Amino acid sequence: MISFHVTLVLCASFGLGGTRIVIDPGHGGSDPGAMGNGLVEKDLNLDVAVRLRDLLVADDEDPNGGGSWEVVMTRTSDVDLSLQARVDIANNWPADRFLSIHHNAFSSPAANGTETYSFAEGTFSADLRDKVQEELVASLGLADRGPKTANFFVLRETTMPAILSEGGFVTSPIDAAVLANPAMRQAAAEAHLFGLQRHHGIRPYLPFPDPEGYCSAKLNSGNCLPQIGWQGAPSASWGITLTCSQVTGATPGLLFWSHQPNDVPFSGGRLCLSAPFVRTPIVNSGGVPGPNCSGFLQRDLGSSYLAANGLGPGSVFYAQWWHRDPHLAVDPIGLSAGLRVVVQP
Numbered sequence: 001m002i003s004f005h006v007t008l009v010l011c012a013s014f015g016l017g018g019t020r021i022v023i024d025p026g027h028g029g030s031d032p033g034a035m036g037n038g039l040v041e042k043d044l045n046l047d048v049a050v051r052l053r054d055l056l057v058a059d060d061e062d063p064n065g066g067g068s069w070e071v072v073m074t075r076t077s078d079v080d081l082s083l084q085a086r087v088d089i090a091n092n093w094p095a096d097r098f099l100s101i102h103h104n105a106f107s108s109p110a111a112n113g114t115e116t117y118s119f120a121e122g123t124f125s126a127d128l129r130d131k132v133q134e135e136l137v138a139s140l141g142l143a144d145r146g147p148k149t150a151n152f153f154v155l156r157e158t159t160m161p162a163i164l165s166e167g168g169f170v171t172s173p174i175d176a177a178v179l180a181n182p183a184m185r186q187a188a189a190e191a192h193l194f195g196l197q198r199h200h201g202i203r204p205y206l207p208f209p210d211p212e213g214y215c216s217a218k219l220n221s222g223n224c225l226p227q228i229g230w231q232g233a234p235s236a237s238w239g240i241t242l243t244c245s246q247v248t249g250a251t252p253g254l255l256f257w258s259h260q261p262n263d264v265p266f267s268g269g270r271l272c273l274s275a276p277f278v279r280t281p282i283v284n285s286g287g288v289p290g291p292n293c294s295g296f297l298q299r300d301l302g303s304s305y306l307a308a309n310g311l312g313p314g315s316v317f318y319a320q321w322w323h324r325d326p327h328l329a330v331d332p333i334g335l336s337a338g339l340r341v342v343v344q345p
């Protein structure tokens with residue numbers, strides 16, 4: 001049963017040409033993994049893994065940026081799979097990288113946060129581990145427990161660089177509230193994508209299955225149009241806080257900006273972003289869950305951030321908020337209008 005499943009998955013993916021990635025959703029079938037706060041680890045692992053696979057496929061197919069990937073999952077449904085079978089899938093292909101996706105648990109609900117493992121330090125595995133950990137912390141906003149090493153079977157027995165991420169603790173009420181949100185699990189998948197891209201020397205790039213939709217501001221499911229705004233003066237000495245109101249409920253958002261107007265055409269109060277742009281870490285809107293307009297995104301670009309990005313007095317940059325509306329069944333990518341910012345002394 002297991003070998004049939006494996007053969008099927010491998011055959012479907014041969015011959016595409018790209019960095020070979022195996023995604024391993026931990027546990028499954030009769031092994032639920034960690035459980036707490038109504039969450040079951042095997043289900044969380046598979047959900048994030050499927051989202052990551054879909055992102056890698058979209059990134060591979062996106063002509064505007066990103067990387068070239070081939071993807072195989074060790075399991076795509078709720079089935080039993082031994083650790084040896086998972087390793088065999090990666091070693092027999094052979095894969096270039098192996099990412100095992102897990103979530104944590106502890107006897108005390110006080111334990112919380114994100115951690116990512118490799119087998120040893122000073123390796124390609126450790127480099128990928130560090131970058132995925134950084135991106136996960138930036139995306140989920142949970143406590144940073146840091147990169148670690150461990151003698152885990154799937155890290156020790158795989159013959160290619162391998163990591164194992166523990167996005168958060170299902171036993172922590174803090175982490176569980178985040179992990180229960182599908183939009184945040186998408187953010188976790190994006191963090192793995194960005195970590196993989198950076199590990200392979202590619203600037204973090206979010207592929208968009210609908211480039212047309214990416215270029216227009218859209219009503220969200222609460223029938224409100226997100227509005228970009230700002231607080232404070234856009235000055236080199238104080239920085240600026242860019243905001244986005246009227247965002248759907250509790251959704252994550254990203255602020256994109258670019259130095260070059262040609263890369264960010266501005267017309268009619270709308271922006272159409274294309275590379276190169278700078279992506280800031282994901283923030284959560286903190287709104288009331290549901291198809292309403294209670295969400296409010298905020299990103300502080302302080303004076304040191306402006307200076308580090310070459311934005312001095314007189315500099316112009318072009319910014320746009322992006323957020324996802326999970327209540328729209330079709331094309332859930334939503335955008336705010338954009339903003340042209342002139343930095344004052």
Ligand SMILES: [Zn+2]
Pocket residue numbers: 026027033034041102103
């Ligand atoms: Zn696990």
